Amino acid sequence: MKIHTFTRGGLMYRDDTAPQGASSRIAFLPTIAVLPMLQHSGTPASPVVFCGDTIKEGMVVGRSEGKESAVIHASIPGKVVKNVVWRMPDGKDSSALVVKLEGSFEKLGKRRELFSWNGMSSADLQRTITEKGVVEMENRGRSVADLLSKARNSNVKTLIVVNAVFDDEWLAAERAVLAERAEAVAEGVEIVMKVSSGSALVLSVSKEHQMLATPILDFLSARGIHASLAVLSSKYPQRNIRELEIALRSFYKGSATEFDNVLPFGMSTLAAVHDAVRFNMPLIERYVAIGGDVVKHPAVLRVRIGTRIGDAIAECGGFIEEPSRIIIGSPLTGRSVYDLDSPITKTTSAVVAVSRRKMGGTTVRACVGCGNCRSVCPVGLDPERLHKLIMLGRYEEATDEGAASCHGCACCAAVCPSRLPLRASILLSADKGGRS
Numbered sequence: 001m002k003i004h005t006f007t008r009g010g011l012m013y014r015d016d017t018a019p020q021g022a023s024s025r026i027a028f029l030p031t032i033a034v035l036p037m038l039q040h041s042g043t044p045a046s047p048v049v050f051c052g053d054t055i056k057e058g059m060v061v062g063r064s065e066g067k068e069s070a071v072i073h074a075s076i077p078g079k080v081v082k083n084v085v086w087r088m089p090d091g092k093d094s095s096a097l098v099v100k101l102e103g104s105f106e107k108l109g110k111r112r113e114l115f116s117w118n119g120m121s122s123a124d125l126q127r128t129i130t131e132k133g134v135v136e137m138e139n140r141g142r143s144v145a146d147l148l149s150k151a152r153n154s155n156v157k158t159l160i161v162v163n164a165v166f167d168d169e170w171l172a173a174e175r176a177v178l179a180e181r182a183e184a185v186a187e188g189v190e191i192v193m194k195v196s197s198g199s200a201l202v203l204s205v206s207k208e209h210q211m212l213a214t215p216i217l218d219f220l221s222a223r224g225i226h227a228s229l230a231v232l233s234s235k236y237p238q239r240n241i242r243e244l245e246i247a248l249r250s251f252y253k254g255s256a257t258e259f260d261n262v263l264p265f266g267m268s269t270l271a272a273v274h275d276a277v278r279f280n281m282p283l284i285e286r287y288v289a290i291g292g293d294v295v296k297h298p299a300v301l302r303v304r305i306g307t308r309i310g311d312a313i314a315e316c317g318g319f320i321e322e323p324s325r326i327i328i329g330s331p332l333t334g335r336s337v338y339d340l341d342s343p344i345t346k347t348t349s350a351v352v353a354v355s356r357r358k359m360g361g362t363t364v365r366a367c368v369g370c371g372n373c374r375s376v377c378p379v380g381l382d383p384e385r386l387h388k389l390i391m392l393g394r395y396e397e398a399t400d401e402g403a404a405s406c407h408g409c410a411c412c413a414a415v416c417p418s419r420l421p422l423r424a425s426i427l428l429s430a431d432k433g434g435r436s
Contacts, residue, residue, distance in 0.1 A: 005233035006243035009378035018169035022179035026299040033306030034343035040141035042068020071133035073107040073282035075304040089335035132276035137268040141347040156260035160198040163264040173287035179268040187217035188270030206234040238408040292353035310340030326358040373412035377406035383412035390429040398429035
């Protein structure tokens with residue numbers, strides 16, 4: 001079987017401090033939950049409960065404001081003890097609710113009622129997905145309902161992609177969802193296809209994980225839904241939408257399938273779509289990979305949204321030693337946090353705590369001109385040159401030389417022996433050049 005991939009650059013990224021295996025365990029319920037109103041792209045939700053209010057599990061506590069917003073639900077029952085302004089990992093401020101656990105649960109431990117959806121229209125399914133606050137559970141957290149609506153109403157041909165490409169060990173939570181909830185993921189695909197009216201469907205899977213795709217293909221086939229299986233490389237950043245599209249165009253080359261753009265969905269997102277429609281369950285829980293070289297027992301946890309990262313790390317045995325850095329997301333592209341009270345949100349796929357030893361130190365040295373950064377850039381940029389331009393304040397020149405085409409995969413920074421902040425400076429130069 002041919003393995004498809006992108007045409008240049010990339011690297012094989014492995015990290016043995018990530019949780020191993022493809023299983024999860026349920027975390028303890030948080031006694032305190034922090035619920036930011038900004039857990040998605042677009043505008044923040046507007047809080048509808050305030051300090052002193054009693055809330056129920058699954059209750060709407062934040063109302064969406066506009067198409068790019070999303071509903072926020074209470075992940076635990078309790079009392080709102082504070083309304084605060086919270087600094088998110090991306091530097092944005094968000095209003096947030098601090099909830100103290102009290103009272104009984106509406107959903108936890110109760111028998112789940114199954115809802116039949118086959119007779120529902122695309123509009124009704126889209127409305128349900130919106131009401132349950134389902135967003136892409138990685139990257140920026142775009143509204144799933146909005147993405148599907150655009151695909152359905154657009155004149156361009158959209159290829160729906162089930163993205164089971166695992167090019168980063170810190171996608172352990174996604175692997176666990178696929179291993180444990182394959183049927184829910186498959187039914188989520190079926191729902192997505194109905195809402196989007198997608199004409200073509202492909203399951204893209206990294207070559208090492210082909211067997212995990214079998215239950216999904218069998219489920220869809222039994223429902224009369226055709227899905228192609230594209231086996232892709234696990235070279236990083238194969239999962240990125242640009243490199244994913246390059247590989248899929250190679251896969252479909254010479255076939256009758258045509259598409260103008262791709263719309264990928266990860267395992268967690270598809271399972272959340274299933275739960276919203278099949279169980280009438282809002283997005284209040286997710287799988288998260290907790291690990292790093294200073295975490296005692298790395299694991300994939302099923303945690304409630306709003307759980308503080310300190311509580312999740314404690315669930316994994318706590319720290320072996322004091323961490324030098326705590327990262328939300330992959331060490332390659334994630335953001336540092338400096339407060340163990342920072343909450344797990346809808347888009348938190350991983351929490352990584354690393355030592356100074358693992359980071360290889362923090363000393364930045366002068367560029368040695370090795371060319372490693374150029375060899376791994378999948379876009380074909382010259383990160384060394386762009387970094388020097390930004391250091392000189394020549395933002396527009398850096399933009400003219402391609403900085404705006406950087407998608408921030410951080411391959412360049414990962415291989416730089418001088419530890420230059422190449423990714424950060426290139427993205428900064430593109431931003432400043434674009435605003436000049």
